Amino acid sequence: MGAEGPAAQRPEQDPADSSLPAEPEVAAPTDGEPTLAEHTIEPTRTSMVWTMVGIGVVLLVAILVFILQNGQRVRMRFLMVNGTLPLGVALLFAALLGALLVLVAGAARVLQLRVVARRHRHIDQGP
Numbered sequence: 001m002g003a004e005g006p007a008a009q010r011p012e013q014d015p016a017d018s019s020l021p022a023e024p025e026v027a028a029p030t031d032g033e034p035t036l037a038e039h040t041i042e043p044t045r046t047s048m049v050w051t052m053v054g055i056g057v058v059l060l061v062a063i064l065v066f067i068l069q070n071g072q073r074v075r076m077r078f079l080m081v082n083g084t085l086p087l088g089v090a091l092l093f094a095a096l097l098g099a100l101l102v103l104v105a106g107a108a109r110v111l112q113l114r115v116v117a118r119r120h121r122h123i124d125q126g127p
Contacts, residue, residue, distance in 0.1 A: 067092060 067088030074087050085093075 063092065 067086065070088035070091070071086045073084045074090055075084050076082070076090050
């Protein structure tokens with residue numbers, strides 16, 4: 001045994017091998033074992049509508065709670081119309097008016113893009 005001691009009896013390991021994790025063994029399925037197919041369900045239009053209805057109901061409940069919690073009356077003047085409304089209703093009308101303006105601007109942009117697309121289609125088809 002001499003001066004070498006137990007270190008001489010251990011096999012040398014390559015430092016690069018010690019940093020790599022051991023690869024797990026993958027057992028191939030035998031002919032006797034049935035494999036289960038993974039089933040995926042594709043979203044349908046009906047499921048998307050159902051999801052949107054659910055989101056819409058949640059939003060409507062939130063809006064209703066907002067209106068009920070902001071019931072104090074405020075004086076409103078819009079164009080030539082004067083009157084008093086509950087604060088929640090007044091803010092709801094303001095939000096709807098803003099959404100209507102965005103809708104009009106978006107529709108104008110879509111119309112503009114359709115005109116440009118039609119023009120390009122006629123140019124691509126030629127005379």
